[in-house]
Amino acid sequence: MPPAELEELHCAAALEKPPPPPPPAEGDELWRWLRRHVGPAAEGELRWLRRCVGAAGKGFAIGAGLKGGLALFSVLVRLRSRRSPRSRKAGAMTNEEAVVLALKETVRYGMFLGTFAGTYVSVDECIAALWGRKRTARWRSLLSGLIAGPSMLLTGPGTQHTSLAIYILMRAAVLAARCGIKSRRFGKICKPLTWSHGDVFLMCLSSAQILSAYILSQDSLPSSYKSFLNKHGGKDHSILQGLKEVVQHTAFSNLGGIEKYYKSVGVDIKLDPNMKVPCSIVHGNQSCTGHFISFLLQAYGRAVPVYIPVYLVPALVVHRQDLMKRPYTIMGKSLLGTARSSLFLSMYCASAWAWTCFLFRTFEKCNTPLVVLGTFPAGLALFIEKKSRRTEISLYCLARAIESFFTCMTDAGLCPPILQIKRADVVVFSMATSIIMHCYAQEREVFRSKYLNVLDWVFGVPLPSDDEENKKHSTSIDGINKGIFSIG
DSSP states (O other): OHHHHHHHHHHHHHHHSOOOOOOOOGGGHHHHHHHHHHOGGGHHHHHHHHHHHHHHHHHHHHHHHHHHHHHHHHHHHHHHHOOSGGGSOTTOOOHHHHHHHHHHHHHHHHHHHHHHHHHHHHHHHHHHHHHOTTTTTTTHHHHHHHHHGGGGGGGOTTOOOHHHHHHHHHHHHHHHHHHHHTOTTTTTTTGGGGOTTHHHHHHHHHHHHHHHHHHHOGGGSOHHHHHHHHHHHOOOHHHHHHHHHHHTTOOOSOHHHHHHHHHHTTOOOOOOTTOSSTHHHHHTTSOHHHHHHHHHHHHHHHHHHHHHHHHHHHHHHTTHHHHHHSHHHHHHHHHHHHHHHHHHHHHHHHHHHHHHHHHHHHHTOOOHHHHHHHHGGGGGGGGGSOHHHHHHHHHHHHHHHHHHHHHHHHHTTOSOGGGOOTTHHHHHHHHHHHHHHHHHHHOGGGSOHHHHHHHHHHHOOOOOSSHHHHHHHHHHHHHHHHHHHHHO
8 A cells, every 4th residue: 555655654754854953042043143154163262252241241140130139229228218308417318319329339240240250251261272271270260260350440449348358258268178178188287177166166256356346446347337236236326435435444425425315215324433344334224134135125126127038038039939839838937037047136236245244243344355255155146047057147247357357457556568558358359269260160069059050150161171072062061051040
């Protein structure tokens, strides 16, 4: 039966014929058109160009997105708190000026991260093309990260980012420590860094500097962080000034102002100008124990609004699909996290006042060493937080503490001249990014997967050193990038 045989031949041919390729994505059409017209000789150069442009664009998107989100939140808070022009102080920034400034900051931070990513990829590819990918594998990313670091200047020539630079340096130190731990040569030296509670110890060290500076030298703290501490420290400026004068054994300049403040909150108190233990300044007529309990409850109320967006926004944005499937589980975890982190912050502040009062009464005197010793154990409150959050919090506070420490050293004339360079933040940031990018290219296993996915999406998966593997890898780089985009 010829018709049947002919039909079978057509079916067999259809089965042997490969399926048609899927339609190209809109973002890849230009790239594939160039590959068809320039020929295989220039395909490698086009891959470099695409990697550079893609990294710069993604870096700009991340920088502008992060800074723009923070700027939008601050503008909304400003619009809500200042509805009437009459409530605005003389010389204060208008709402229109605040919006313009927010837009400028958003663009600047986008340019900063976009230029950093683009510069790193460009230098990395140029060095690999000139001297070979395999020959320069050990130092190429180190140099590329160092050269890309000065892109921080795009945030503004007069804008210092010391805290950010020190925080990035701390992250680089953590990665370097992980490399040292798994190294045969430095493994024994770095073994103490594997202590499971090292993050809490760093938090205690940071607390000793930060909270001492909050009482004795607030000018050494960044303005935004100082405002945060003044809010959650829960003490009027006159109380802090009086406590500072007792610690430094100077005459009271505004003892009447402290009494007036307590009277405004319903506490009638008469302070002794010859006091040696300043507990009456700190908590008026309350006992130290009663003050700890009442302060803890008040501090918890101040901390809850801080952590609600920290946990609620990821639940609505990052876990939005799971939120539709398991709403009670996701929201329950968010509420539990909010309650837990709020308890950490309130216990951190309350225990700092409790420990200082305890030492003042124990030794019946008040001085700077006792303030430092009293604020050190406040870092133990970090045990309340989840283990996964402890490292981030301790490194953030350590960066603030280091900045405050060197500011105090500089004010006292004890800082070496070599550390007093004009843009030390750019130097520190460049050194840190050099280490981080070297670890990213050569020691990828020391990164957590969530950070590694983001870096791979921005910079592209690092090519292997072998030239033969480069050719195989270049044909599949599109699929890898798409997979990373879906993960990140």
